[in-house]
Amino acid sequence: MTDTTHTETDDAQGRDEEMLLPQLGLDRRDFMKAGAAAGTLGAMAGCTGLLDRDDGTGAGGASGNADAHVPPGELDEYYAFLSGGHSGDIRVLGLPSMREIMRIPVFNHESARGYGYDDESSEMLEEAGGYTWGDTHHPRVSQTDNDYDGRWAFVNDKANGRMARINLKYFETDAIVDIPNQQGTHGACCVLPDTKYVIGVGEFRVPLENDGRSLDAPDEYGSVFAAINPETMNVEWEVLVDGNMDNGDGGKEGKWFFTTGYNSEGGVTESEMTQSDRDMVKAFNIPAIEAAVEAGDYEEINEVPVVDGRQDSPLNSGSDPVVKYIPTPKSPHGVSVTPDNNYAIASGKLDPTATVIDIAALDEVDDPEEAVVGRPRLGMGPLHTAYDGRGHAYTTLFIDSQVVKWDIEAAVEADLGSEDPVVEKIDVHYNPGHLIASESYTADPAGDWLISLNKLSKDRFLPVGPMHPENDQLIYIGDDEGGMELVKDKPSYAEPHDASIVHRDKIEPAKTYDPEDLDLEHTAAGEESVERVADDRVEVKMYSMRNEFGFPDITVQEGDTVEMQVTNIETTSDILHSLVIPEHDVNIKMAPQETTKVTFEADEPGVYWMYCGFFCSALHLEMRSQLLVEPEG
Known part of the structure; x- marks a missing residue:
């Protein structure tokens, strides 16, 4: 089923091929300027469209079938773990009520819990770098056999290169590691099916021996992919790669882990980092990396084995490379693996498409680009993708201020750049970044609720001065015929990013301490x-x-x-x-x-x-x- 109703802004933007495709001659700066203007218009048009539309179809449609009311005294069906962003904590919401139940301090001090004031937590924070703040981005819950097991949640500190573990028996942070050789731990996810490692995806390229000797030698900089033991929270090994990395997600079988990346040029200025018209998704071969570590094929840097995974590394010259580099349009952002483990999907950000990678094909093709089997055209500014378990993907469109629902297999069957896989779009308010569907990261998503974490709220709440709240919006996605339904707005303090949604039956919190x-x-x-x-x-x-x-x-x-x-x-x-x-x-x-x-x-x-x-x-x-x-x- 394809979308038959579009916003006026969607139509206007869709006519301008040059704006939508930066690789056709529009440079990044002009693209972002045009996109920002289009996004502002799109956001306002989206608000008007939602208020005007009552037919239950198309963009902003609502079927009225969702029941998100949880009466006083009754319990929600899901826990939602949302990043607190600059607050340095994790927000725990009940779904579908969107009631905030608890805040879990992680990288911040918090007086109600005495966190950062008692000896144990203050020592933990001091040993993990002694920073006074943190920026939480990607909460991920541990899994066994590709399903949530209720043991731990993990979250990264984007600012200070750290990873933390939260004990879900007591809903409190019990370990933090300051990751060596890494600045800006952007992505965070687990190696599945059984949470063998927690992965910290390093974003910023720095000298690995960062002692001042390489200040003027950018060609000696590198970013690293870090594997952390979830039991000990020790960094087991790292992999050095070309370019900057962004987000990450693991396959469901334990072999491949994927990260998006930008700055394949290895530059340090904007002009240097945007010369090429495409970048790379990096596919990390976990068994091959472990074999390299076991064989001693690494350099120990700051007491951590660092495997050379750069494109010209000898470890990438054989039949079983440690990292495969898969070309994508410029600066892909989010990447996520489908519930059936068939595909890894990278969102275009500066390109209106998503790149669908056939995971099984990675073992068969000589040229990793041949593993790309789909590239549907979704809209302006695709950033992140979640799944409902019924064959649909949901992707945020930052510039269009929409969430787009599309058919994964239809995207594989369609021509590259086709809009045919698009099923439906819904307006959100405004400029969404991450989104998450219920249990989307598992092999069996529930597929009933989706949260869009929007960067701007503008006119959605009472004014509180120049610093506005952001807007977490709950969308019902359980009715494929009736369409997506926007159910609730919830203001949030700046700047949350990602979330995980877990059914309440999979978590058993203690009522008192043991x-x-x-x-x-x-x-x-x-x-x-x-x-x-x-x-x-x-x-x-x-x-x-x-x-x-x-x-x-x-x-x-x-x-x-x-x-x-x-x-x-x-x-x-x-x-x-x-x-x-x-x-x-x-x-x-x-x-x-x-x-x-x-x-x-x-x-x-x-x-x-x-x-x-x-x-x-x-x-x-x-x-x-x-x-x-x-x-x-």
Whole structure:
């Protein structure tokens, strides 16, 4: 079924072949200028079209069949893990309500959880580079046999070259690795079917021995693809490649992993990076890379084995190269593997098409370009693609401010550049980047809901000054005959990127902590202690429960280092306590059966109230203790 209804902007843009195809003579700067203007008009036309249209077909159509209402007291069907962007955290939403349930701090400090303030999390952040901020982009949930297993979520720090792991039993970050030899970890995904590695896709080309000796030698720069052990969060090996990498996704069988790339020229300025009319998708042969590492065919750089995967590498000259370079139109952006593992699809960004790569053919062809079996023409600015499990792909069109639904096999059968595979388009508001369908990254997507993460909201919400929220929009995609239906808007703080949607049955969060899962010793009532372990160090172990701490007061000396370890001995879920000592910048959280430790300096004599920061009972205000700091001498 092909789309029979188009927006006026869609028609106007579709007539201008030169605008749509930068390789036909329009340079990148002019293309982006033209695209920005067209995108602005397209966004506004999209809003008008949605309000005017009620026939349930075509762009912005709505069949009215979606039921996204979740009554008070009832639970959502899905968890959605959305990046928090510059906030450095992960947002957890319920779907289809789009209610925000929780925020999980990752690369940021967060006082309600005491994250970055207690000893464990502050040490983890310090050992992972000591940065004060991060930029989360691509949350990915671990899988077993190509289905979500509820163990972990992983997310990259685009800004600082890090990868973090989130424990989904407790919905908290438990490990962060600062990836050596990599600046700008843009892509993040897993090697499937069983999460053998978590992959950090490095974007920026830098000298791998970045010690100042290669400041004026760009030909010595490189970007690396990093394989991280999900159990230990150690970087096992890296692969050096030509050009800059962008996004990535893994095949479902564990052999191939794909990344998009730009700057195949190896330039450092815009003019140098945009001379060629095409770039490369890189297909990483995981078994071949592992064999190279096993054989010692690598250089150890900053204590990590680095395999040479550049095009002229000897490791790419044989019948089983470590990396295959697949030509695509200029600067492809997103890449994702279809649920059946038949194809990897790269979005054009500066080209109106998507490139469909036959994964099986990669093992058969001598020239990787021969594995390209489809290139449907989708619209202006295709960025990312998701799947419904019924043979359809959904791609965001950044400049057109639309999501396009298209038939994958029809794209393989059609001529390159054909619009025939397009089924339907829907207007979104405005300029979408990533999108995600329910369980799209698995081998068996649910295919009922899709979230479009839009970069601009403009007039969709109450004005809040020059910095506007962004707009996450929920779209119902479960009715192929009725068409896509825009259901909800949700404002989001700048700047989220990607998401994963997981059915609630596949995640089993704990309601209280299991003391066996914690490194710190549990302190029960009657086991509390205050011990001076050195001339200038005091260690405190105590409990907290409704209305009281383990000690009514604690006395130390001016200049003491105080290590305070507190166990919440509540067994009832949802009864949080915290220990707050404002004058010493202490604010740590203890959920039921959790033990938390904080270390600080008692550097000023005086009386300092310690209190619980969570309203836990009618006598909450009376839940307090005193830290008494005696003057030195």
